[in-house]
Amino acid sequence: MYLCRIKNPEQLKRLSPGEFGKLLGVDRIPEAKCLRSKLKELSNQEKASEWNKQLAAQWSKQEGNEFYYIDGHIQVYHGHTANLGKKHVSRQKLCLPGMQEFWVNNKEGMPYFYVTGNVNEKLQSAISNEIIPKLINDIPCKYASGELLADEDLPRFTLVFDREAYSPDFFQLLWKNYKVAVITYKKNVKDSWDDGDFETYKINLEGSETQMLLAEKNVILNGIALREVRRKTSTGHQTSIVTTNKKLSIHDIAIHMFARWSQENFFRYLRQDYDLDRMAQYAIEQIDGDFMVVNPEYNRLEYRLKRIREKISRRLAKLYLLEHESVNTKLDDAGKSNIKQVILEKEIEDLRQNEQEELNKRAALSYKIKIKDMSEDKRYNRLHLESKHFQNIIKMICYRAETSFANLLVPHFNKSINEKRMLAKSIIKSNINLIPCYKSNTLTVELYSLSTPRENHAAIEMCQLLNEQNVKYPGTNLKMIYKMATK
Numbered sequence: 001m002y003l004c005r006i007k008n009p010e011q012l013k014r015l016s017p018g019e020f021g022k023l024l025g026v027d028r029i030p031e032a033k034c035l036r037s038k039l040k041e042l043s044n045q046e047k048a049s050e051w052n053k054q055l056a057a058q059w060s061k062q063e064g065n066e067f068y069y070i071d072g073h074i075q076v077y078h079g080h081t082a083n084l085g086k087k088h089v090s091r092q093k094l095c096l097p098g099m100q101e102f103w104v105n106n107k108e109g110m111p112y113f114y115v116t117g118n119v120n121e122k123l124q125s126a127i128s129n130e131i132i133p134k135l136i137n138d139i140p141c142k143y144a145s146g147e148l149l150a151d152e153d154l155p156r157f158t159l160v161f162d163r164e165a166y167s168p169d170f171f172q173l174l175w176k177n178y179k180v181a182v183i184t185y186k187k188n189v190k191d192s193w194d195d196g197d198f199e200t201y202k203i204n205l206e207g208s209e210t211q212m213l214l215a216e217k218n219v220i221l222n223g224i225a226l227r228e229v230r231r232k233t234s235t236g237h238q239t240s241i242v243t244t245n246k247k248l249s250i251h252d253i254a255i256h257m258f259a260r261w262s263q264e265n266f267f268r269y270l271r272q273d274y275d276l277d278r279m280a281q282y283a284i285e286q287i288d289g290d291f292m293v294v295n296p297e298y299n300r301l302e303y304r305l306k307r308i309r310e311k312i313s314r315r316l317a318k319l320y321l322l323e324h325e326s327v328n329t330k331l332d333d334a335g336k337s338n339i340k341q342v343i344l345e346k347e348i349e350d351l352r353q354n355e356q357e358e359l360n361k362r363a364a365l366s367y368k369i370k371i372k373d374m375s376e377d378k379r380y381n382r383l384h385l386e387s388k389h390f391q392n393i394i395k396m397i398c399y400r401a402e403t404s405f406a407n408l409l410v411p412h413f414n415k416s417i418n419e420k421r422m423l424a425k426s427i428i429k430s431n432i433n434l435i436p437c438y439k440s441n442t443l444t445v446e447l448y449s450l451s452t453p454r455e456n457h458a459a460i461e462m463c464q465l466l467n468e469q470n471v472k473y474p475g476t477n478l479k480m481i482y483k484m485a486t487k
Helices: 009-014 017-024 032-043 050-063 123-138 145-150 168-178 251-260 261-273 296-326 330-362 384-411 416-429 453-467
Strands: 069-075 088-089 096-103 113-116 158-162 182-186 198-203 206-222 226-231 239-241 285-286 292-294 368-370 382-384 432-437 442-447 477-486
Touching: 009 032, 009 123, 009 330, 032 384, 050 113, 050 123, 050 384, 069 088, 069 123, 069 261, 096 123, 096 182, 096 261, 113 123, 113 239, 123 168, 158 251, 168 182, 168 226, 182 251, 198 251, 206 251, 226 251, 285 442, 292 296, 384 416, 416 453, 453 477
Parallel strands: 069 158, 158 182, 442 477
Antiparallel strands: 069 096, 088 096, 096 113, 182 239, 198 206, 206 226, 226 239, 285 382, 292 368, 432 442
């Protein structure tokens, strides 16, 4: 269903049950009600995390990966049943209630697993408390323990993430406790390096070769030694990257940092094509009562203080202008100016008094409280995650399968960098003839002609490649033979 862009059980109502059932080897597809009950039955077993762990270990071992890309994604919630903390949704530029997910992908954007925050966890805490333990305990390390002990500069693996988790102290903690290196952008860059420091390097990103001006220096940030790499653009802007990985070349550091956009593209693709943000279950579950969260009342007082201080700043600016203008004001007009100044001074005094009152209220509150200490009507909870997790795993499998299929098309298709996924989707969704022959034990799959000759050429080459694999239809002895219907 997901590969054919059928995003939920209700959409099955608009399909021919017999035709779609033939793809599955059954007489007809289940109706929506039956499929929902099957999903519920599977989700009630609560095995999604275990399944995801096994798949992530298998995928990472096959790829021999040592670089893990981490980024957060917010599933926005528009309902009224759950009390979810508000998070900033960058794509909408708003603070909205939702569930915070932290995804772990590889350099090409292929997903391994994700973890879901309870309320408003930050990326640093998610990495320390959830992601690092899973990567160490559940996913096999590329290097043997003897190699890690013999080479003190060799990291167990390297994490790549954006500025949200930037902290030199945090980087040192990861290296000291787990021997895990990081690559990320540097915050608050104010200086510029000399033009003579930069050299031209050829960088290959997603199959496209480009030239970059790069430079590297060893720096000390907060007393911690780091490698800093900068890229200079044609406009003169310098993008700063820092890393604790001592083994990578400057060329590889740039490749791995700028490949982070593959994860952004992954989120965008799954939202559009696989309905990643769709609500899979509306049930809620309680969070551990001892879990610490930022006090909502404290946040409200912070917001009030911010508004009061903005008003004070605006009035101070007006007062400054009036005082400056009064120096050159005629004596006859000085009275009006003085009256305005007195009014502003009175308003500022009242606002400062309000500010002090709010500060006193804030001082009486704790910045963080336990969830069980919140009032019952405002106490945070979260959506039940099992069904969502189970269906997301299927989406991961589909995305990986589709990506692998698209990559096989590359040698046979011009403009493959930009159009390989479009062609893969077109082939997957195209009409076919299924012709079983029980005498010869074959199942012929005839693809209808696509829209252009170059697409047909790529499809013919793919048919040849698939035929060489001698694949049998699952559960039968029928050998699958792929061909174009026009051949």
